[in-house]
Amino acid sequence: MTIDCSLTIVGSINADITATTSRLPAAGETIGGGRLSRSPGGKGANQAAAAARLGARTRMIGAVGADAEGQAMLQALRTAGVDVSDIAEVDAETGTALIIVDAAGENQIAVCEGANALVGLDGVEFAKNEAVLTQLEISMDLITELADRVPGFLAVNAAPAQPLPAEVVDRADLLIVNETEYSLLPQLQEAKLVAVTYGARGSALVARGTQIAFAEAAPAIPVSTVGAGDAFCAALTIGLRSGLGPEAALQAANAVGSAAVEDISAQPEFDRFETYLPGRERPGRLESDEPE
Template sequence: MTIDCSLTVVGSINADITATTSRLPAAGETVGGGRLSRSPGGKGANQAAAAARLGAKTRMIGAVGPDSDGQAMLEALRAAGVNTDDIAEATAETGTALIVVDAHGENQIAVCEGANASASLAGIEFGADEAVLTQLEIRLDLIVELAHRVPGFLTVNAAPARPLPSEVVDRADLIIVNEYEYFQLPQLQTAQLVAVTYGAKGSALLQRGEQIAFAEALEATPVSAVGAGDAYCAALTIGLTSGIETERALRAANAVGAAAVEVASAQPEFDMFETYLSALD
């Protein structure tokens, strides 16, 4: 089948500064021998880049600073095929994520929001046939505003985990979390549809707290999990809004996440979404 999906991502845009080490440091510990890299990131930008590379017509709403990092982040999104017309330039510096990744792909992340605090929906219009995907690396009042203004399908990736206003939980067509985040947010047991990821075990769809679909994970050799969850969010939103059956959409999203975890970049290249669907047959 041919995927025809228009997706707007409202969220964070960060410069990722990553140290790759043999293991993650404990509290107060220094681990030497690391390798340093700088790359495009931010949960919002990662999701937008993944969606565009998977074949969705994608635009990004957010903010970057007037610095060289901001220009680099915009260029990376454009290279992925994302429409950046609605990304504002703030006076604050571009958001930054400080990341440590170990030899097994596990990570620790500290985020400095910078320009992301200036993201705004002023002057933005949303179409009824347009899916919207957001995350919690931007101000919560923007998420609430989306809940009131988006007429079409609304996906909320509730990460990093923090309590959501009831109006957001009630409005969201889909909320995506990992197993830890689901445990941290018991309010999601009443949400109309929640996707929970379980890492190497797979992912499930829950309706009002009851599991309605499950798909096992695909085998992968992990390099970094930094962008895998974001790619999964983009893929599952594309799948469900394209009318794909729930378990099949889960399986395709798992496949996209598995492809992402094998790449060090938070914004890796992907095949078209149809390719992952075809591989399931």
């Protein structure tokens, strides 16, 4: 199978500041002994980097500030193979995410939206054969505008969970959520197609409230779950748009997500999408990806 997918990501771009600790702190608790790292992130940028590395023709629509962090985030996307010509430089600080990751790969995240609040579609055109993937780290007004303007396939990663306008639910060709988000958004029972992720248990596709496919998760040794959902979103969109059936698309997306949790970065390297297809031997983790 050869991937032939044009994908535009509309979403957030963040500089991630991550503390890796033995466990997550309780409310009001201080934990010492952490390791600090800085890396590119943001749900939109993570999805764009994953899509490009998996082999899709990928562009991103977003915004960064006129600061060093913004330039670093743009360079990271260019390095991944993303077209950044529609990313605006605005009069605001680049978005920032403060992340704590524990020894099991679980996390807590606080996001400061910064430039992401100013993402717009002025001068942007969408082609009929172009898939668009977005998330909820940008304004809901912009999501609603996408529902009206995108002529082709529209996928919405409804995270962080918040109620969606009815026109977005009705228009979206694919909505992607985790099991907690799915339980918080009962309106998704009426959606055309919803992908629900269950962590280490796998993922499912649900059409208007009825499960039509399920795939078990690929085995993984978790290091960080920060970018795994974003990688899954990119891979599932690519798989469905490339003609895979529901179960095969889920299996491939699960394999990509499992590869992502074995890397500390929110924007890890990936092999091309074809290597994650069912029946293929899963690529092994590089020695450089091993946790210290």
